[in-house]
Amino acid sequence: MKLKNMADDLNGMPDRLLQAVLRHVPFDGWSAAALRAGARDVGMEDSSVADIFPGGPRDAIRAFSRAVDLRMVETVIGADLEALRIHERVALAVETRFEVLSLHREVVRRGFSFVALPQNSPLGTRLLYKTVDDIWYAVGDRSPDFSFYTKRGLLAGVVASTTLFWLDDDSEDRLETSAFLHRRLADVMKIHKARKCVETARDRAISPLRIVREVIEMRYGRPVAGDSQVT
Numbered sequence: 001m002k003l004k005n006m007a008d009d010l011n012g013m014p015d016r017l018l019q020a021v022l023r024h025v026p027f028d029g030w031s032a033a034a035l036r037a038g039a040r041d042v043g044m045e046d047s048s049v050a051d052i053f054p055g056g057p058r059d060a061i062r063a064f065s066r067a068v069d070l071r072m073v074e075t076v077i078g079a080d081l082e083a084l085r086i087h088e089r090v091a092l093a094v095e096t097r098f099e100v101l102s103l104h105r106e107v108v109r110r111g112f113s114f115v116a117l118p119q120n121s122p123l124g125t126r127l128l129y130k131t132v133d134d135i136w137y138a139v140g141d142r143s144p145d146f147s148f149y150t151k152r153g154l155l156a157g158v159v160a161s162t163t164l165f166w167l168d169d170d171s172e173d174r175l176e177t178s179a180f181l182h183r184r185l186a187d188v189m190k191i192h193k194a195r196k197c198v199e200t201a202r203d204r205a206i207s208p209l210r211i212v213r214e215v216i217e218m219r220y221g222r223p224v225a226g227d228s229q230v231t
Contacts, residue, residue: 014052016042018063026106030057030114058123061111065127069134072097076138087185089139094159094181097131098166098174109167132156158184 021038028034035049035057053059076093084092101108115124132155141151162184166177 013042013044014063015067017044017049017052018060018067021060022064022104022107025110029110030061032056035060057114058120061114062123062127064107064111065131068097068100069131071100073134073138075100076135081140086139086141087189090135090155091178091181091185093135093138094162095178097135098163098177105167108163112164112167128156128160132159135159154188158188 017035017038020041021034023041024034024037028037035053036046039046039049050056053063055062072093075096076089079092081089081092114120115127129152132152135155136151158181162177162181165180166174169177169180171177
C-alpha cells in the first residue's frame with residue numbers, strides 16, 4: 001500500500017502554515033515559538049498566526065492530528081478489507097496511521113509531552129478518542145449499541161501504548177511495533193470473548209424462566225404477574 005506524503009493534502013494557507021510549523025516542533029515543541037517560526041517560513045506576519053490558530057499550539061496540534069486521521073481513514077477505506085477479520089482491519093488502520101506519521105516521530109513525541117501537561121490533558125483525551133472513533137469507522141464498524149463505548153475504550157489503550165512503543169522502535173520496518181500491536185489486540189480479543197461468554201451464560205440462565213412464562217401465558221391466556229421484571 002503506497003501512501004502519499006501528508007504534505008500533498010496540505011495546500012491552503014492554514015495547511016501550509018501547519019506543514020511549516022511541523023519542521024520546528026522537534027526543536028521548539030508545540031509552542032508559540034514554533035508557530036511564529038512556521039509563519040516566517042511561509043511569509044506570514046506573526047500577528048496573522050492567531051487568525052489561523054486562535055487557540056495557539058492547541059489548535060495546531062488538533063489540526064495535525066485531524067490531518068493524520070483523515071489520511072488514515074482515506075487509505076483504509078480504499079483498501080480491500082473483505083477478507084480481513086475485524087482485528088486484522090484494526091491492525092491495518094493503526095499501522096497505516098504509523099506510516100502516515102513515519103516522517104514525524106519527533107513531532108509525535110513532542111505532542112505526548114504537550115498533552116501530558118495537566119492543562120492540556122483534556123485535549124489529549126479528545127484527540128485520542130477521535131482517532132479510535134475514526135479507526136472503527138474506517139474498518140466498517142457502525143454499531144450503536146453499548147459495545148460502541150467499550151470497543152473505543154479498549155482500543156484507546158492499545159493505540160496509546162503502541163504509539164509509545166513505536167516512538168522508540170528502531171527495528172527494521174518497525175517490525176517490533178507490529179508484533180507489539182498484534183499482542184495488544186490479541187489481549188483485547190480475549191477480553192471481548194470473555195464478555196461474550198458471560199453474556200451467553202446469562203442468556204442460558206434466563207431462557208428457562210422465559211419458557212415457564214410462555215407456557216403459563218399459553219395455558220391461562222394472561223401475562224405472568226411481575227412479567228416485566230423477567231428479562
